[in-house]
Amino acid sequence: MAAAAAQCLYLSCRFQSLSLSSSSRPSATAFKPLSSSANVSLNAFSTGSVSVNPILGRQAGRSLTIVCEAVGQKADSAAKRARQAEKRRLYNKSRKSEIRTRMKKVLEELEVLRKKADAQPEEVLGVEKLIAEAYSVIDKAVQVGTLHRNTGARRKSRLARRKKAVEIHHGWYAPEPTAASTV
Secondary structure, three states: OHHHHHHHHHHHOOOOOOOEEEOOOOOHHHHHOOOOOOOOOHHHHHHHHEEEEEEEEEEEEEEEEEEEEEOOOHHHHHHHHHHHHHHHHHHHHHHHHHHHHHHHHHHHHHHHHHHHHHOOHHHHHHHHHOOOHHEEEHHHHHHHHOOOOOHHHEEEEEEHHHHHHHHHOOOOOOOOHHHHOOO
């Protein structure tokens, strides 16, 4: 196997790929990287059959040096990780879509209420119910890890500020005086 490794070192860069096969497990020292390339993994050669693509050829003193990168099929664990990532992506996509839909409904209702000239304070109750549903969906997304907690807090704050702006616009909200302002 060391002879095959030596042949890999002196091949010209004309080859698109090179297959190395061995019935016994090669030692890790037989396939050590020739430069400080992070692309070469010594564990990649442990299966005994690896396809190697030359990446870089350069003249180093008297011999031609080739830095190789191991390529092959995805390991079973990598394929499983890819399946899991795709499943999570679809799950998170639907959850984020639901959040955007709920927020849009709340903001549209608040805009209608803001434009309404003869609006009554009791009409805010319907909006508060929509806000509670949106808060619930946002909190659940933060809990399962779809959204970062700061993103969830920011979105909830955005809804609360818009509601407060509508209440101030119609004169339904009066801030309570604080005791800290007395001197």
